[in-house]
Amino acid sequence: MFTNLILYRIAQLPHTDPSEVEQALAKTPFVECGATQERSSGWVPPRSEDHGALVESVGGQWIARFMTEAKQIPAEVLRRRVDAKAEAIERATGRKPGKKERRELQDEAKLDLLPMAFTKQGSTWVWIDREARTLVIDAGSQGRADEITTALVEALPGLSLALVDTQTSPQAAMAHWLREQEPPAGFSIDRECELKSAGEDKAVVRYGRHPLDIAEVQQHIAQGKLPTRLALTWDDRVSFVLTEGLQLKKLQFLDAVFDGRTEDDSGFDADAAIATGELVRLVPDLIEALGGEGRAT
Structure with a gap:
């Protein structure tokens, strides 16, 4: 269910029931792009069921899904x-259009082409752990996460968020672990790493x-x-790549997570329970490995 994690601390969550969040998100549901609309975004049912709930509660963990659709016009065609x-x-x-007029022509051309353009859709998982006051967004980039947090704050007046910040920066911690070959308790160092020079040459290894x-x-x-990415495994259960910006990428649940699982243990509820059940322990352990949180909340 989750492949990339960007972590936020919830300073204030004005809602105590998922049905309240559901009603708020229902005001901005996802609707496919219109004929001349370049981009659309909104909330969709996590279970992918028509007219399903926009917020699901599994084991007390709230799960939502944000959908985007964009029309793509190749630059050469435009x-x-x-x-x-x-x-x-x-x-x-008998005259050539100037720069300003060409910009206007480009807008006209885009409107001409949008009805015929191919569309690309993408969805992003959103997880709210109300008890731990944590928001997790399964986004591959900070830009996408920013879009989703903006949508949440607009939909839920009073919601206050901040990126998780730690006493020791991920970069400093990763450098120490590699230099001393002493990963933090519960973690092991895997076989992937990126090191980048802070000098003018910006050399990368x-x-x-x-x-x-x-x-x-x-x-x-x-x-x-200094390390900008380092592959780690937590408790022989979850592997991931930690970045200098405290993002977790290439998240993978290992075999130990699925020991004893049967064919009946499948579907949305099982996937959500397994993913959140592991991550609700991994995230605090990682924060502790980085010296604890550095920002008062």
């Missing part, structure tokens, strides 16, 4: 349409499927390169 319009004006008037307990890695750190 350029040719603008050129054709500009040539038509030049033939009719990447290791993939490669042991990191080698002198070469320690030498890079001694020379001033």
Whole structure:
């Protein structure tokens, strides 16, 4: 269910029941793009059921899903349409359109092409752990997470969020773990890492499927390169890549998580229960490994 995690601390959540959040999100449901609409976004049922609830509570954990749709016009196609319009004006008037007019022609061309454009949809899981005051967004980029948190704050007046901040920066902690070859309790270092120089050359060294307990890695750190990504495994149950911005990427639940699971243990409820059940323990352990939270909440 989750593949990337961006973590927020909920300073204030004005709602105590998922049905209240459901009613608020229902005001901005996802609707597909209209003929000349370039982009659309909104909330969809997590279970993918028509007219289903927009917020599901599984084991006390609230799950929602945010959908976006964008129409894609290839740049070359748009350029040719603008050129054709500009040539038509030049033939009719004997003058070439200037920069301002070409910008207007580009807007016209886009409106012409949007009804025929292909659409691309994408959805993002949103998890609210009310008891732990944590919001988790399964986004691959901070920009997408920002869009979703903005939508949540607009839908839920009084909601107050802040990115989780830790006493020790992920970059400093990762450098220490690699330099000393001493991962924090409960974690192990895997075989993927990216090191980047802070100097003008911005040199980057990447290791993939490669042991990191080698002198070469320690030498890079001694020379001033700092880790921006490091693969870790937590409790032999969940593997992920930690980034310098405290994002968890390439999240993968390992075999131990599914021991004893039968064919009946499948579907949305089982997936949500398993994912949140593991992450509700992993997230506090990771924050503790980074020295605890550094921002008063």
